Amino acid sequence: MERSKxxxxxxxxxxxxxxxxxxxxxxxxxAYQTMSDTKGPNFLEEIVAKDLEAGKYKSLVTRFPPxxxxxxxxxxxxxxxxxxxLAQEFGGYTNLRFDDTNPVTEETQYVExxxxxxxxxxxxxxxxxxxxxxxxxxxxxxxxxxEKGLAYVDDSTAEEIAAQKGTPTRPGTNSPYRxxxxxxxxxxxxxxxxxKYPDGAKVLRAKIDMAHPNMHMxxxxxxxxxxxxxxRTGDAWCIYPMYDFAHGQSDAxxxxxxxxxxxxxxxxxELYDWFIEKLELFPSRQxxxxxxxMTYTVxxxxxxxxxxxxxxxxxxxxxxxxxxxxxxxxxxxPESIRDxxxxxxxxxxxxxxxxxxxxxxxxxxxxxxxxxxxVVLDPLKVxxxxxxxxxxxxxxxxxxxxxxxxxxxxxxxxxxxxIEQEDFMENAPxxxxxxxxGQMVRLKHAYIIKCEDVVKDAQGTILEVxxxxxPESKSGEDTSGINVKGTLHWVSAGQAxxxxxxxxxxxxxxxxxxxxxxxFKEHLNPDSLQVxxxxxxxxxxxxxxxxxxxxxxxxxxxxxDKDSTADKIIFxxxxxxxxxxxxxxx
Numbered sequence: 001m002e003r004s005k006x007x008x009x010x011x012x013x014x015x016x017x018x019x020x021x022x023x024x025x026x027x028x029x030x031a032y033q034t035m036s037d038t039k040g041p042n043f044l045e046e047i048v049a050k051d052l053e054a055g056k057y058k059s060l061v062t063r064f065p066p067x068x069x070x071x072x073x074x075x076x077x078x079x080x081x082x083x084x085x086l087a088q089e090f091g092g093y094t095n096l097r098f099d100d101t102n103p104v105t106e107e108t109q110y111v112e113x114x115x116x117x118x119x120x121x122x123x124x125x126x127x128x129x130x131x132x133x134x135x136x137x138x139x140x141x142x143x144x145x146x147e148k149g150l151a152y153v154d155d156s157t158a159e160e161i162a163a164q165k166g167t168p169t170r171p172g173t174n175s176p177y178r179x180x181x182x183x184x185x186x187x188x189x190x191x192x193x194x195x196k197y198p199d200g201a202k203v204l205r206a207k208i209d210m211a212h213p214n215m216h217m218x219x220x221x222x223x224x225x226x227x228x229x230x231x232r233t234g235d236a237w238c239i240y241p242m243y244d245f246a247h248g249q250s251d252a253x254x255x256x257x258x259x260x261x262x263x264x265x266x267x268x269x270e271l272y273d274w275f276i277e278k279l280e281l282f283p284s285r286q287x288x289x290x291x292x293x294m295t296y297t298v299x300x301x302x303x304x305x306x307x308x309x310x311x312x313x314x315x316x317x318x319x320x321x322x323x324x325x326x327x328x329x330x331x332x333x334p335e336s337i338r339d340x341x342x343x344x345x346x347x348x349x350x351x352x353x354x355x356x357x358x359x360x361x362x363x364x365x366x367x368x369x370x371x372x373x374x375v376v377l378d379p380l381k382v383x384x385x386x387x388x389x390x391x392x393x394x395x396x397x398x399x400x401x402x403x404x405x406x407x408x409x410x411x412x413x414x415x416x417x418x419i420e421q422e423d424f425m426e427n428a429p430x431x432x433x434x435x436x437x438g439q440m441v442r443l444k445h446a447y448i449i450k451c452e453d454v455v456k457d458a459q460g461t462i463l464e465v466x467x468x469x470x471p472e473s474k475s476g477e478d479t480s481g482i483n484v485k486g487t488l489h490w491v492s493a494g495q496a497x498x499x500x501x502x503x504x505x506x507x508x509x510x511x512x513x514x515x516x517x518x519x520f521k522e523h524l525n526p527d528s529l530q531v532x533x534x535x536x537x538x539x540x541x542x543x544x545x546x547x548x549x550x551x552x553x554x555x556x557x558x559x560x561d562k563d564s565t566a567d568k569i570i571f572x573x574x575x576x577x578x579x580x581x582x583x584x585x586x
Contacts, residue, residue, distance in 0.1 A: 042346040044082070044287060048090055048258060057257040060092030064118070064125070065247070067099040068110035068231075070301040071316040071323045072117045074337070074358070075292040081341040082289065083260055084123040095254055096125035100132050101246050103230040111231070113316075117324040121334045127254075131246045132232045134253055138241045139193070141249055141279050142204060142222055146185045150278055151222060152178055153188040154205050161203070164210065165218050171211035172218045178207065192225055195238045199225050206245075208274065216271050220244055248272040252281035259284050262291035263350060290347045295355045296506040296525075297322045298513050303520060312524060313507075319561075319572050320507040320528050330504060331549055331559030331574030333369070336362035352512055359575045366549050366557045366574065371399050374411070374444065374489040375537040375552040375571075377501060379418035381464040381493060382435075384449060387415040392495065395475070397445040409540050413446050416493040418536050423488050424465055426454055433486035435465065441486040444553060448473035448482055489553040496536035500570045502561065503530040541569065549574070 041049065048060055062083040066072060072080075087094040096118060100106050118125065131138075145151035154161065154177045166172035180188075192202055204223035212218055222245040227238045248271075251259045259272075269286045276283060291299070298304060304321065307313050316323050319330035327337065340361040344353055374397075393413045399406035419435065428436035435441050440450045453466040473480040510516055510523040537552075544550070544560045552558050556577050561570040 043348065044086060044258070044260065044289065044346055045089070047287060048086060051257070052090060059257075060087055060090040061095070061255055061257045062087050062092065062260060063095040063097050063251065063254065063256050065097045065099050065250075066114050067102070067105075068107065068114060069102065069105040070110060070305060071113050071325055073299055073301075073304065073322045073324065074294065074297075074327065074340075075299045075322075076117075077121060077324055077337050078292045078341045078344070079260070079262070080118055080121055080123060081338055082346060084125075086258070086260070092257075093126035094123070095127045095129055095256070097129040097250060097254070098131065099243065099247065099250075100130050100230070100232065101240050101243065103226065103228040103240065106231055108231050113325060117328075120324070120328060121337065129250075129254065130232060131241075131250050132230065134246070134250055135233060135237055135241075137253060138246055138249055141275075142189065142241075142245070143186065144279060145206065145222075146189060146204075147182060148278065149182060150207050151185070151204055152180050152207055153185050153192070154178075154203050154219075155201070156203075158200065161205075161221075165215060166210070168213075168215060174210050175205070175219065178219070189223075192223070192239050193237075195227070197225055199227055201225060204239075206271075206275075214267060214270050216244070216267050217274070220271060244268055244271050245275065248275050248284065248286070249279065249281065251284035251286075252276050252279075255282050256284045259286045261286060261288055263288050263348075264291070288348075290350045292344070292353060293350060293514065294322065294353045294358070295511045296508045296513070297355060298508070298520065307521070310521075312521065319502070319504045322507075329559075329562060330572055331366075331557060332362050333365050333549065336365040339365065355506065356579060359579070362575055363557070363577070366551065368402050369400070370549040370551040370557055371406070371409075372397065372401070373538050373541055373550050373552055374491055375499070375501070375535055375541070375555060375558075376418040376420055376489070376491050376496075377532050377535045377555065378421040379536055380421045380424055380462070382417045382419055382449070382490070383464055383466050384415050384417070384469045385452065385466050386468045389415055391415065392492070395445050409538075411445055411538055411540070412492045412495040414492045414494050417443070417490045418493055418496060419488050419490050424451075424462075426462065433484075434488060435467075435486070440470075440482065440484045441488050442473070442475070442484050444487055444489050445475050446490070447471070447475070448478075448480065448484055491536045491538055493536075495539050497539050497542055497569070498534050499537045499541065500568060501532040501535045501558070501573070502570065503532065503573045504528065505530075541571075544569070544571075551577075 051057055064080055064083045066076065084094045098111055142151060154175050156175055164173050164175055189204055202225060203221050205219045206222055208217045208219055210218045221242045223239045223241055225238060226240050229235055230237065266288050272286050293299065308316055313321055317325035317329045319326055340358045391414065394410045395413050396408050397411050398408050424435045425432055426437060435451050437451050437454060440448055442448050447469040449467040449469045451465055451467050454462055455464045455466065456462050470480050470482060473482060505528045506525055507528050508523045509525045513520055513523060516523050546560050546562060550558050557574040558571040559574055561572045564570045
C-alpha cells in the first residue's frame with residue numbers, strides 16, 4: 001500500500017478510535033448506573049449483615065485510619081465512603097483515627113487537611129483518635145509479649161534482618177539474639193525506651209516462625225528507635241511502634257468490628273490476627289477490598305509529593321491533582337465524588353477506572369445545580385448598527401433551566417457586544433449555522449442578528465463585525481416569524497467583566513501511568529493548564545462565591561479560584577460539557 005494511503009488509513013482509524021473514546025465515559029457511566037440500580041449488597045455488606053444477624057457484635061464500628069503524611073486523594077475518598085457508608089447503613093459509627101507512628105513524615109497541617117476533606121465529603125466521625133493516644137498501652141502490650149516469650153530485642157542491622165528473612169521459596173534463619181532471656185529483653189527494651197541507644201541500634205521483634213510460608217510472620221519488627229520530635233507527643237518517646245503492631249491493637253482498643261482496608265494488606269491479616277490472639281484483645285477482624293486505580297493519574301503519595309516538591313504542580317491542592325483538596329478547588333462537588341464511589345462499587349479484584357466516569361459524575365451533578373453565565377474566552381467585537389447608541393437594555397436569563405425554582409438574572413445588552421472568534425466565519429461552508437456574512441443567528445436571551453459587514457485592518461485581520469438586529473425577535477416575545485438554527489452566547493462590551501480563566505486538563509498523557517517505563521514524569525501532559533489572562537464575562541460574576549458552581553454557556557463548568565481578589569477574578573474549569581480529551585484529536 002502506498003505511504004499516502006497508509007497515512008490516510010491510519011488517520012481514519014485514529015479518528016474512529018477517538019470518537020469511540022468520546023462516548024466511552026458516558027457508556028461506562030450508564031453501565032455502572034444500570035449495575036448499581038440492579039445490584040444486591042456487596043460482599044462487605046453481606047459480611048456485616050451476617051455478623052450482626054448472628055449476634056457476633058452488638059453494633060457495627062468501622063474506622064478510617066489515614067497516616068497524616070500527605071493530603072487525601074480520590075482513592076481515599078472511596079475508603080471514606082465505604083467505611084462511613086457501612087456504618088450509616090447498619091446503624092453503627094465510624095472513628096477517624098490518625099496512624100501517626102512515624103514522626104519524621106507526619107505534620108499537623110496534614111491532620112487538619114484530612115479532617116476538612118472528610119467533613120467536606122459529607123461525613124462526621126464519632127471519635128477523633130490517634131495511634132499516639134495508645135503509645136503507653138502499646139508499650140505495655142509489647143512488655144506482655146516479651147514476658148510470654150513471644151518478643152525479643154534484636155541488635156542485627158537492617159541488612160542482616162533482611163537476609164535472615166529468607167525468600168518466599170527459602171525459609172529464613174533465626175537471629176543470634178532470638179534466644180535472649182525474658183529478663184534481658186525487658187531490661188534492654190526499657191533502655192531503648194529511655195533513649196540509651198541511637199537510631200537503628202536495636203529493634204523489638206515478635207518471635208513467631210522464621211520458616212513460616214507468610215514472610216510477614218517471620219519474626220516481624222514491632223518497635224524501632226527513632227529520636228524524632230512527634231507532632232503530638234513531642235519528645236516523650238524515642239521508640240515508635242511499627243504499623244503492623246499498632247494498627248490491629250488500635251482497632252481492638254476501639255472495639256472496631258470490621259477493619260476494612262485495601263488488597264495489599266491481605267498478607268498482613270495473619271499477623272493482625274496473631275497479635276490480637278496472643279494479647280487476648282477484642283477480636284477485631286480485617287477485611288480487604290480493591291483500591292481505586294484511575295486512568296491518567298497517579299495515586300501514590302510518594303509520586304504526588306514528588307510532583308509537588310519538583311514544582312510540576314503548584315501544590316497539593318493544584319486543580320490537576322487527584323487530591324480531594326485539588327478536586328474541591330477545581331470545582332468538583334462532594335455529591336459527584338460520592339456518586340462516583342457508589343457507581344464503581346466494592347470489588348475484590350483490582351481494576352482501572354476511567355477518569356471519564358468521574359468527569360461524567362460531576363457533569364451530571366453540575367448540570368442540575370450550576371448557575372448559568374455567559375463568558376467569552378476569545379473575543380470578537382460585534383457592532384449592531386441599528387441599535388441605539390448609548391442604550392443599555394436589561395434582558396432576563398434563567399439561572400438554571402434544569403431547576404424551575406432557581407430564579408433569573410438580569411443581563412445587560414447594548415450596541416457593542418463580544419462573541420467568540422470561533423463563532424464567526426467569513427467564508428462559511430454549507431451547514432455552518434453560526435455567524436457569517438449574510439447569515440442570521442440568535443443571541444442567547446436576546447435578539448436575532450444578521451451579519452452585514454466585516455471590518456478589517458490593512459493586513460486583512462478582522463477587527464469587528466457589523467450586524468443588524470430584528471427588534472421583533474426578542475427572546476420570550478418573538479413575533480418575527482424568523483427561524484434560525486444557530487444560537488450564540490455573548491457579553492455586552494461596555495459592561496463586560498474582565499476575568500482570568502484557567503483551563504485544566506488531565507495531568508498525564510498515558511492512560512495507565514503505573515505501567516510507564518522509566519520516569520513517570522516523562523508522561524506529564526504539557527497542555528494540562530492553559531491560562532487565558534483576559535476573558536469577558538457577564539457582570540453578574542462580580543459577586544461569585546467560592547462555593548458556587550457555574551456553567552459558562554457552551555464552554556463547560558467553572559468555579560471561582562481561591563487566588564481571586566477584588567482586582568483579579570479567576571475561574572477554574574472543572575470539566576468541559578463533553579469529553580474534550582477525545583475531541584482534541586478529531
